Amino acid sequence: MKEFIADPLGLLERAVREYGDVVRFRLGPMVEHLVNHPDHVAHVLQSHQANYDKDTRSSSHLRRICGDSLLTTNGAEWRRRRDLIRPAFRKGCVQEFTTLMVDSCGTLLDGWEREAERQRDAASEMTRLTYTIVARALFSTDVRVGASEMEPVMRSLMDISFERLRRVVNLPSWVPTAENRRFRTALAEMDRMVYELIDSHRQSDRYDDLLSMLLRVADDASGQRMTLRDVRNETITLLIAGHETTANALSWTLHLLATHPEIQEDVRDEVASVLGGRPPVVDDLARLELLTRVVHESMRLFPPIWIIERRAIADDEIAGFHIPRGSGVVVSPWTMHGHPGFWEQPDVFDPSRFESGHNPAFMPFGGGQRFCVGNEFAMIEAKVILAMVLQRFRVRPVDGAVIRPFAGITLPPAHGMPLRFDPL
Secondary structure, rough: HHHHHHHHHHHHHHHHHHHHHHEEEOOOOEEEEOOOHHHHHHHHHEEEEEEEEEHHHHHHHHHHOOOOOOOOOHHHHHHHHHHHHHHHOHHHHHOOOHHHHHHEEEEEEEHHOOOOOOOOEHHHHHHHHHHHHHHHHHHHOOOOHHHHHHHHHHHHHHHHHHHOOOOOOOOOOOOOOOOHHHHHHHHHHHHHHHHHHHHHOOOOOOOOOOOOOHHEEOOOOOOEEEHHHHHHHHHHHHHHHOHHHHHHHHHHHHHHHOOOHHHHHHHHHHHHHHHHHOOOOOHHHHOOOOHHHHHHHHHHHHOOOOOOOEEEOOOOOEEEEEEEOOOOEEEOOHHHOOOOOOOOOOOOHHHHHHOOOOOOOOOOOHHHHHHHOOOOHHHHHHHHHHHHHHHHHEEEOOOOOOOEEOOOOOOOEEEEEEEEEEEE
């Protein structure tokens, strides 16, 4: 447990290096199994997925924020929610958000050009930008509660949840500790803002956004709509899932481009050839083939979701090893994406490795039925933002900056991402 708390990424790397593709851990009272082969992952997430649910420690802490939602439910209830939400992420619907992505990014970059300061914390900037985009997609552009008000409240909730997740034992939430009081205050503030937005959408038909869709959608069989509590839960879930992971992917991609200037120039040439200096539209993105490979390679080296947890409902067997009922099973894209059996020189940044098609050991968006419903939104957003940044700036590293990942609920840089953005 001490080693896992101090350096979880290092512990997982050493475990698979020393013990192979199925490793049992004892973390205090918990028994956990790391599976690190595509066949074993497919067993847990696909062929035997009915035996593995999300009644895990991480889900229990997220449930304190977003309640029962697409992120935390299981079985029939999860399928019901997925079927209600999935239409919002159909290809045509997602493509409609490209305009607001371009507009939000353009506003940010205009500000960069007006300011004399060239060094920026890319992690902070990308988090602010992706939060603005998901808030606009959820709530439209003219709501009274902006991303600048909601983001720090969400950050406080997530930080407290991660601290609780790191500890083996936590005092119950009703105990009036300083941490519990901060959490309750932040949660009440988040509820106030979200319910205010729900009320404004219920009272007007002028909105055309994801929140409006959640209020309108009905079950095909029963005709039943989501309750207001359901809408609140899914709204907060989309806020959580819709910005931090993409911000991480963007931060790490900018870092890798800054430290590999020859690849950065090749991507800039491709962007210039495809776009000709204009803002991207959705039909351009498929032609940005090198940029797509760069994003994939960045997510291979620094997967935004570095660990995926499941719980065994009944006894099982994986690769000849007994998996007891009630024990945990984890899949780590961090170790899977560095598996030497599936990647040549896995520590090297090499976008060309994605020229030959899909690698079964690549899973930045999860797998099985619970494959990320917002994956297309995230990829469109990442390519739009990176293309626009490279049209206007040359990205350079900052001398002496210490860049390393932090294994939290997601995988941000531990001390921010200082980079230099020089106008072209």
